[in-house]
Amino acid sequence: MLYFECPKCKRIWQYPIDMCPFCIIEVERKKGEKSKVIGSSKVVIGSLNHKKVPYYGLLLEDEKGNRWAHKSMNDVKIGDEIQCNVNKDAISIWRIKYDQLEAIEEINKLLDFLPNKKDLKVLIIPQINVPNYSYFRDNTSPEFLSTMVEFLINNNVKKENIKIATQSFDETPIEASAQKSGLLDACLKKEITPSDLSKSNFVKQGNLEISEEVLKADLVINLPLLKGGDTCTTKNIFKVLKKENYSSLKYLKDEREIIKELSVALPNLINIAEAEFIQRPNKTIIFTGLILGGKDSLKLDRVFSEIVFHKKLPELINDIEINDIETNGRQIEEVRYNIESY
Ligand SMILES: [Zn+2]
Incomplete structure (x- = not known):
């Protein structure tokens, strides 16, 4: 505490x-x-x-x-200790109680996602989709991005080894969205110049064309902001692909197949999802006070859907059975909140 x-x-x-x-x-x-x-x-x-x-x-x-x-949800005896063990394969759920840094530290205790390596190179992929102010909760919040950088620096990752990068998949220039969302400012305050992945080299791996910047990192942190009725964690990972490559794959294949291939190509990827204040399907904002983490983005999105009582599961995850997913930290039932009923 x-x-x-x-x-x-x-x-x-x-x-x-x-x-x-x-x-x-x-x-x-x-x-x-x-x-x-x-x-x-x-x-x-x-x-x-x-x-x-x-x-x-x-x-x-x-x-x-x-x-x-x-x-x-468990009947715990007086005198017992509440303990959580590391489980790298589970979807970890934790509460953000006033302090995002504490929440990220707790998620790291559950997932142990930070490799113990000298000169660890980390790439963070924030969710930057819409040129909107941060209170609309369309993009990762500047506070959450700054806190993740702070967490890495506290854990001996050198500032020069931290990169922040993403790209735009539509007509809006990434610079415009990064500026209005406050994320550009957050990067500059931490003295990190963000980069545009669309300008990087792309390396062909099977059907995929993946940014070289992403492949060079020892740890890739996908940092989405979850949203009611959506699968933001999974969608944000597609940003590592060349835009044209993603468009043609999406036309030819199921997105589930693309993400399956991507998870094989990116074994160093971890998803740390912000869900403190989130957008409901009707675009209003609600406080849910959560952070979710895990290696499998589809499972993470499915757990989030279960927590917020999605009436209809998004297509990408509608075949995933919730009982097949192992969770760690807090139980789904302890943090469930119906975001559509108020
Ligand atoms: Zn005093």
Whole structure:
């Protein structure tokens, strides 16, 4: 559990504040490591957003005495520790609780996606589709992109080894969308010049023509922003292909086949999807407070659809059985939220 402590008076806040209002000095960001159950209530009558019962309202406490509430589908005993293990193949679900950096750190604990390699070269592919301000939630938010860069730097990835790149698949120039969405600014603040993949060299691999920039990276982070009624994680991966190559493949083949070939060609790709504030199918914005991660983009999009109660599954994932997907971190039932009913 993340908390903020004043180094002088030792007062604690669970939400981020910059200054202690009593001592007027900067607070420190700290973290408890263990979460022990100190109280549990079984809920047997469902409510609007918690229809599936029984579930358990737990009171957790860390070793520093910080306490917080936690919904669980499992009956956990008082005194038990809440623990999550690494599972690189599962779709990991976590809550963004005030702090995106903590959420990315927790997703890394579940997925262990950062290889331990000297001079690790990382390429981040943000979702930049529409020349729109970030509050419309069409594109990856500038905050999430900046936080991912911060996470990498905190984990000893050199700034000069981090690249941010994508391309436009329509008539809108990528520069226009990058500028209006605030993502260009986010890159420049981190002193990283983003690049346009359409201007890179493309290497032929079977039917695919993949950007050389992507193939050169030790780790490729697909960084989409999820959206109601869509499969943003998978769609954003197509951006590594040459635009003309993608158009002709899409005409000839099922997109599922393209993504299957792509996942073989890109074994170093990990999907870290933002779902804190998302666009509903009617374009209004809603708070869902989530982050999802995993290697398989189709499974990740399917898990998201299950969480937000899509009435009709998008075509790309309508044959994926949710019960066949292994999840880690939080359970789907703990974080489900019907985004279409309000
Ligand atoms: Zn203080």
